[in-house]
Amino acid sequence: MSVAIHIENVVKKYENQTVIDGLSLEIKKGELFTLLGPSGCGKTTLLRMIIGFNSIEGGAIKLDDEVINNIPVNKRKMGMVFQNYAIFPHMTVAENIAFGLKAQNQDKSSMKSRIEEMMKVVRIEEHQAKKPDKLSGGQQQRVALARALVINPKVLLMDEPLSNLDAKLRVEMRNAIKDIQQEVGITTVYVTHDQEEALAISDRIAVMNKGVIQQIDKPETIYLRPRTLFVAQFIGTSNVIKATVEKVGDDSYLVFNEQYKEKFTTLSDAAKNGQEVLVSVRPQEFVVTSDVNTIAGTVNKTMFLGINTHYFVTLTTGETVEVVQNIEDHAIIPEGTTVQVKVKPALINVFDSLSEETLIKAGG
Numbered sequence: 172m173s174v175a176i177h178i179e180n181v182v183k184k185y186e187n188q189t190v191i192d193g194l195s196l197e198i199k200k201g202e203l204f205t206l207l208g209p210s211g212c213g214k215t216t217l218l219r220m221i222i223g224f225n226s227i228e229g230g231a232i233k234l235d236d237e238v239i240n241n242i243p244v245n246k247r248k249m250g251m252v253f254q255n256y257a258i259f260p261h262m263t264v265a266e267n268i269a270f271g272l273k274a275q276n277q278d279k280s281s282m283k284s285r286i287e288e289m290m291k292v293v294r295i296e297e298h299q300a301k302k303p304d305k306l307s308g309g310q311q312q313r314v315a316l317a318r319a320l321v322i323n324p325k326v327l328l329m330d331e332p333l334s335n336l337d338a339k340l341r342v343e344m345r346n347a348i349k350d351i352q353q354e355v356g357i358t359t360v361y362v363t364h365d366q367e368e369a370l371a372i373s374d375r376i377a378v379m380n381k382g383v384i385q386q387i388d389k390p391e392t393i394y395l396r397p398r399t400l401f402v403a404q405f406i407g408t409s410n411v412i413k414a415t416v417e418k419v420g421d422d423s424y425l426v427f428n429e430q431y432k433e434k435f436t437t438l439s440d441a442a443k444n445g446q447e448v449l450v451s452v453r454p455q456e457f458v459v460t461s462d463v464n465t466i467a468g469t470v471n472k473t474m475f476l477g478i479n480t481h482y483f484v485t486l487t488t489g490e491t492v493e494v495v496q497n498i499e500d501h502a503i504i505p506e507g508t509t510v511q512v513k514v515k516p517a518l519i520n521v522f523d524s525l526s527e528e529t530l531i532k533a534g535g
């Protein structure tokens with residue numbers, strides 16, 4: 172897949188504050204690429220630099236190998252969909268979509284057929300004569316999407332497009348966006364702070380924190396093999412517990428306490444014997460066991476959620492962790508019970524306790 176957008180060492184300053192300081196990434200043609208991160212991390216700033224609403228104080232952004240830093244917004248051949256839809260309340264669905272084409276001086280019949288085609292793509296034809304106040308939030312977002320796509324842009328940019336919708340509609344619309352994006356085959360840059368949304372729709376995700384890219388990978392890699400502790404904790408739920416590395420010959424172990432250590436085959440060579448590490452363990456990566464050579468703890472909260480049960484367990488080390496057990500594997504454990512837990516070593520992740528970067532072997 173060839174690259175559509177090169178972002179090379181870009182810098183963004185608002186007055187004297189530098190919010191992005193030398194960020195680089197590449198977005199491939201046809202992919203749905205998501206910028207994901209907490210509020211204030213700089214995702215919208217970067218998106219607005221790509222479309223041209225924000226100036227660029229250093230570095231370069233290239234579209235199809237052409238530097239676009241100084242090209243005005245309307246000449247960049249990009250379409251954008253905003254959180255608040257930004258469609259015109261006094262125009263019908265069809266007129267709103269037509270608005271995007273007006274500047275293009277096309278003849279009437281080709282405009283009409285293009286608008287009809289777009290209404291079909293976003294499945295809004297039956298509402299074409301309605302004004303926005305007669306449409307649901309999801310339908311309004313479909314109109315905004317059609318208006319952005321009608322000019323046949325090279326890139327589609329979407330800034331938190333689903334945050335104004337209720338939970339059920341959000342899921343429905345994210346599926347619709349993914350289907351439409353694939354049908355049109357358009358390179359898309361999508362901004363969200365919602366990690367589940369990002370996992371569900373993206374081809375690749377860039378996780379950002381404080382203006383810095385932490386990891387760029389496919390959703391499953393981001394979830395299973397986070398490169399930093401920040402990514403492990405931002406995506407899904409991760410408990411963090413301490414351990415020490417022990418190396419015996421060619422074998423590596425994670426030592427959790429005097430009774431419990433696990434052989435760990437995916438530890439990188441950078442990890443040294445005796446090194447203190449932070450281990451991230453997702454709730455389902457704990458096993459409640461009868462083996463006493465493990466970690467002891469007390470269940471202080473039991474939540475039965477149907478398919479599984481969530482426990483908050485305070486370990487003897489003082490850390491409280493969330494543990495999920497499948498209902499088929501276990502009877503519900505009452506609050507106050509003393510339990511033993513161990514980890515599933517193939518699934519957990521290990522980080523250097525100072526740099527908070529991964530100590531998992533490449534490809535491990």
Ligand SMILES: Nc1ncnc2c1ncn2[C@@H]1O[C@H](COP(=O)(O)OP(=O)(O)OP(=O)(O)O)[C@@H](O)[C@H]1O
Nearest residue numbers: 185186190208209210211212213214215216217364
């Ligand atoms: N116009 C502006 N002037 C000054 N500072 C700004 C401006 N826009 C954004 N910032 C600052 O830049 C940083 C990044 O903001 P940005 O809106 O890009 O974050 P974000 O990740 O998109 O967050 P959110 O999800 O809350 O929109 C924040 O510290 C913000 O306060």
